[in-house]
Amino acid sequence: MKTSMEGNSILLLCTSLLSIFILSAAIDTINASQSISDGQSLVSAGGTYELGFFSPAGNSARRYLGIWYKEVSTTTAVWVANRETPFLDSSGVLKFTNGGILVLLNRNETIIWSTNSSRSAVNPVAQLLESGNLVVRDGNGENPENFLWQSFDYPCDTHLPGMKLGRHTITGKEWYLSSWKSPDDPARGNFTYRLDPQGFPQLVIRDGSNEIFRSGPWNGLRFSGFPSLRPNSIYTFYFVFNQTDMYYSYDLINNSVITSCNIDNSPICGCLNGFVAKFQKDWDISDWSNGCVRRTALDCQSGDGFVKYSGVKLPDTRYSWFNESMSLEECNMVCLRNCSCMAYASLNISAGGSGCLLWFADLIDIKVFIQNGQEIYIRMASSEVGMNSSPKL
Ligand SMILES: *[C@@H]1O[C@H](CO)[C@@H](O)[C@H](O)[C@H]1NC(C)=O
Ligand SMILES: *[C@@H]1O[C@H](CO)[C@@H](O)[C@H](O)[C@H]1NC(C)=O
Ligand SMILES: *[C@@H]1O[C@H](CO)[C@@H](O)[C@H](O)[C@H]1NC(C)=O
């Protein structure tokens, strides 16, 4: 009896040593009978990403389950599971419930966070993919179509290659980024970066409900407001826009490169030719919020025309209309016939240009770029048409 008890405990010891050994030999997957406790981790097959428990710099009291670049450090967490509900000690455990749902449990076995998927698998596994995507899938199914859950569907503040920013029109599912509250608190902060589906879609950064940046529309090559986004040897970027999907994404060409964001923003404000500052006094003290107005008011009845401006970021497309098959001439005619149409431009500037984009409201957020700006035709009183139309700052 005693011997067999001893035998059992030696067997148990061996099993736990074995599982420690397995975990320390960098695994990327756990199954329904395995778990990850604080101090253990998963490492993606190529060694790029690590998943485990961490404390943000300057906040060692709180523990979060996150994913970070293994080569950099935990302070570069790219994804956090329990962003709003930290552990106050190191008792956290990641494991499957009997129902096949992946959960984070605290000391009292209370569920702190879960993967909340509508389907469950008979033999579920959680795997940290080399892309940085944590997926829950059936043990024998690696087809992404059949993933039960994936962290790429719940972005935090980092847009990793392969992640979408946008929405699925049919299911209403949205993918967007939200900032951390502060460098030591990954809870949702005030800043969001999402695809605004009104009019022709564009990416918008908001601070609370205030819009602080718009990408301008996708012009077939890039977002109009990202002149520095151009084909390069590091990543390819693309915009999908059809009846079911609208999203922006990018893929790394060379997987050994870690990207960082770079928005080329120019804070200098000015009015285009033919426009003057609405309240010059504000402008003199650098308050550009009230914008520019036309020097000569429009007069639709006696005939307006269009002035072409080159090298600009296209304005806010929230109140816009588009047609993918119209030519620029048809676009001009449609805009001219409708007195509320304020401007038009080619929708897709690749391969010589195609399609039509019309604006029906104030032209907000036009910027002049030295490189990679594009052309817009702005409605002007006939007396202004024909004057020098190169943009000025
Ligand atoms: C999980 O994996 C371990 C180690 O490979 C194995 O011993 C165990 O039977 C597996 N459990 C399930 C439920 O598949
Ligand atoms: C665990 O339960 C005990 C008793 O109900 C409670 O005092 C304690 O705060 C709980 N701890 C956590 C981390 O929820
Ligand atoms: C997941 O959670 C969200 C918010 O808590 C809820 O609205 C949604 O119905 C849940 N989805 C599933 C499949 O349980």
Ligand SMILES: *[C@@H]1O[C@H](CO)[C@@H](O)[C@H](O)[C@H]1NC(C)=O
């Ligand atoms: C977020 O916005 C709220 C309300 O405007 C404000 O009180 C708070 O200070 C802001 N937080 C940060 C971190 O800026």
Ligand SMILES: *[C@@H]1O[C@H](CO)[C@@H](O)[C@H](O)[C@H]1NC(C)=O
């Ligand atoms: C833009 O035009 C090019 C060339 O005609 C075409 O290949 C591409 O699919 C178009 N892009 C979009 C977003 O419509």
Ligand SMILES: *[C@@H]1O[C@H](CO)[C@@H](O)[C@H](O)[C@H]1NC(C)=O
């Ligand atoms: C829209 O594009 C996505 C991505 O290419 C594709 O999976 C989907 O089937 C497309 N939908 C339609 C209706 O073409």
Ligand SMILES: *[C@@H]1O[C@H](CO)[C@@H](O)[C@H](O)[C@H]1NC(C)=O
């Ligand atoms: C990928 O990038 C690494 C590091 O910059 C470089 O050493 C390697 O040659 C690159 N590979 C390719 C195929 O460009």
Ligand SMILES: *[C@@H]1O[C@H](CO)[C@@H](O)[C@H](O)[C@H]1NC(C)=O
């Ligand atoms: C788009 O323009 C084409 C060509 O002018 C026209 O045949 C089509 O009806 C237009 N589509 C819409 C939705 O207005």
Ligand SMILES: *[C@@H]1O[C@H](CO)[C@@H](O)[C@H](O)[C@H]1NC(C)=O
């Ligand atoms: C002008 O276009 C707007 C927006 O599409 C539309 O609501 C309005 O009816 C049009 N007006 C005329 C005269 O066609």
